[in-house]
Amino acid sequence: MDHWREQQRRHAEKHGIFLIAEDFVPGVGACPVGWAFAHDETAELFVIEAERHHGTLAELYVVPSARGKGLGRALIEGCEAWARGRGHKLLTVGVLAKNPSAIRAYEGAGYAPYWVTLRRYL
Ligand SMILES: CC(C)(COP(=O)(O)OP(=O)(O)OC[C@H]1O[C@@H](n2cnc3c(N)ncnc32)[C@H](O)[C@@H]1OP(=O)(O)O)[C@@H](O)C(=O)NCCC(=O)NCCS
Numbered sequence: 001m002d003h004w005r006e007q008q009r010r011h012a013e014k015h016g017i018f019l020i021a022e023d024f025v026p027g028v029g030a031c032p033v034g035w036a037f038a039h040d041e042t043a044e045l046f047v048i049e050a051e052r053h054h055g056t057l058a059e060l061y062v063v064p065s066a067r068g069k070g071l072g073r074a075l076i077e078g079c080e081a082w083a084r085g086r087g088h089k090l091l092t093v094g095v096l097a098k099n100p101s102a103i104r105a106y107e108g109a110g111y112a113p114y115w116v117t118l119r120r121y122l
Contacts, residue, residue: 014039034062036075054090055083
């Protein structure tokens with residue numbers, strides 16, 4: 001619960017949105033099976049000044065049993081609709097390099113790498 005309260009507080013401060021995806025479960029009805037958070041972000045690393053203030057997709061999750069049905073894509077599109085409504089021209093998302101299913105979902109939706117963080121343990 002603390003996680004959700006903290007997320008709601010942080011996202012409200014940044015004019016964010018919290019989306020829930022539902023799936024139909026026979027005998028039960030519509031059940032929540034995924035979510036996405038997006039909020040305003042300001043990042044100096046963008047060369048074009050107008051892009052420094054943009055939307056960012058902070059969390060995306062679909063429960064394993066509901067994956068591969070287009071819900072991840074629908075949540076991404078919901079966040080894009082929110083970002084357009086906020087007047088943003090850009091929506092960004094950070095993803096772990098070793099998360100191929102998430103990278104495929106984002107690339108399939110038209111996202112491309114802009115900034116890459118490299119690391120080496122010393
Ligand atoms: C990433 C995630 C949200 C995708 O959700 P999903 O509901 O399965 O996604 P969709 O069904 O909408 O699929 C979106 C696209 O990604 C592709 N894709 C998703 N998972 C894939 C996998 N494991 N292997 C191959 N392709 C995959 C789909 O084929 C689809 O491509 P298409 O639109 O060209 O057909 C889900 O796998 C997840 O919750 N993962 C764990 C949490 C996570 O990694 N979140 C992202 C953190 S940045």
